[in-house]
Amino acid sequence: MRVGFIGAGRMGAPMVRRLADAGHQVRALGRDDEKRAAVAALGAEPVDSPRAAVTDAEVTIICVFTDDQVLALCPDLIDEVPEGSVLVLHTTGSPRTAEALAERGAARRVAIIDAPVSGGPHDIAAGTVTVFAGGDEDAVSRAREVLTAYADPVLHVGPVGSGQRVKLVNNALFAAQIGAVAEGVRLGDRLGIDEATLLSALTHGSAASRALGGIAATGSAEAFIARVGEFIGKDVAVVRRTVSELDGDLGRLEGLLDSALK
The missing domain is CATH 1.10.1040.10 (N-(1-d-carboxylethyl)-l-norvaline Dehydrogenase; domain 2)
Structure with missing residues (x-):
């Protein structure tokens, strides 16, 4: 699948590597030359803007550190991702954030999944990190092929906000x-x-x-x-x-x- 990725840091980097190794077409944000080189070394296509990362993405993955970063990034990003795509939030934060973004996404048929993880980088690298996914059943099903590149199990725990x-x-x-x-x-x-x-x-x-x-x-x-x-x-x-x-x-x-x- 075509995957846009924002947040290829401590947790995100092993996700990007496993996605690329699984055969997904990954575009990942790198904000400077050093970070773009690191993204390329993971097997993904490095890009220099969030918009470039999500162009044509079937699934967009957000793995930033704080809820405030999600709030700063995602409202505008929802207007950039393709209609009918899925946006996955791995950041641990407020369920209210996920619910508000889901309302915004509904206008453009962009499904939001709040999917915080339990485990560390070593679990992601092994493909055994746990994902608690909140969202529409169809959206979770569409994202599952991507998520299972690095997560096992992927647990659908209810509607948007339930994962958080x-x-x-x-x-x-x-x-x-x-x-x-x-x-x-x-x-x-x-x-x-x-x-x-x-x-x-x-x-x-x-x-x-x-x-x-x-x-x-x-x-x-x-x-x-x-x-x-x-x-x-x-x-x-x-x-x-x-x-x-x-x-x-x-x-x-x-x-x-x-x-x-x-």
């Missing part, structure tokens, strides 16, 4: 699990248990989780939080802001989210 809602719950729980492990390490310290010994033992017990496994592999809760703090902090901020926008609250998760950021 599921991802926000996922992120809240993951951050809470990190916070719970950090509190467990503090308890172990008070009980006189060495942290490395404790973490290694817990990975074999009923307390095992992906968060615990990542912390144990890193060596300590403090080191893990320092390594992923920027991304966890962003996700927690988005969770809190979005829950507030939706007139909800985090309940007992709130304190654990604080522990994940210490």
